[in-house]
């Protein structure tokens with residue numbers, strides 16, 4: 001059976017099953033001060049507002065406020081090439097697990113938490129499926145589920161299209177992305193990108209994030 005033909009209730013059952021499988025993962029114990037040195041080159045792209053990847057053109061993901069656990073998972077996937085991106089592979093390939101935890105602790109600056117406020121705008125119908133893991137307002141409910149709130153919409157679209165095409169390999173997101181129509185992808189990207197509290201590109205002097213100088 002094609003995943004595209006799955007009903008919404010079948011997808012929600014899949015959420016329940018996957019939710020059980022995905023349970024406990026070791027906490028990342030990164031040292032942000034050690035991560036600062038490693039992060040120097042990273043900020044050349046991730047530290048500049050609206051910095052763009054060329055060919056294809058989309059903005060590089062915001063990392064400030066993201067779950068550090070997820071950032072380690074992402075770096076591990078670039079290292080193993082489950083996620084393909086030449087520059088990110090080159091950076092991740094030279095890092096060991098401790099380096100990844102340290103740089104994740106620094107770049108995240110601490111995971112943002114859901115404010116509990118009413119979400120911004122009207123959620124497209126398909127968003128109900130996503131909220132089981134990514135939260136009502138796009139703040140991932142546990143550290144292994146990436147936060148999407150305030151993320152660049154063009155990056156969210158790019159990620160979903162990569163899951164659909166299999167360029168980015170992940171069993172869970174592969175199934176969900178396959179079930180989305182192109183117009184759904186645009187709608188969910190827009191919805192999550194406008195939620196608050198939002199991921200950020202850089203540490204601002206006034207922000208709540210405190211990092212080792």
Ligand code: HEC
Nearest residue numbers: 038041042044045053060061071074075085087088091103
């Ligand atoms: C030349 C620009 C550039 C540099 C330098 C760079 N990145 Fe990236 N990074 C990107 C792009 C573009 C992506 C999105 C790639 C994709 O589509 O998967 C990305 C993705 C990521 C992600 C995944 C985020 C997510 O939401 O899944 C992490 C984590 C990350 N980078 C960390 C780092 C770290 C750590 C360094 C430094 C060691 C670094 N990056 C250096 C451009 C860069």
Ligand code: HEC
Nearest residue numbers: 015018129130132133144145146156159160170173176188
């Ligand atoms: C069962 C839990 C679950 C559900 C439901 C779910 N996701 Fe995910 N999502 C994940 C996990 C786990 C990842 C990280 C996968 C990886 O490592 O690539 C992820 C990653 C993503 C990413 C990439 C984020 C980044 O920073 O690169 C996007 C975008 C995304 N999901 C959107 C959605 C949308 C839209 C839906 C609903 C149609 C959805 N997800 C439903 C668990 C889920």
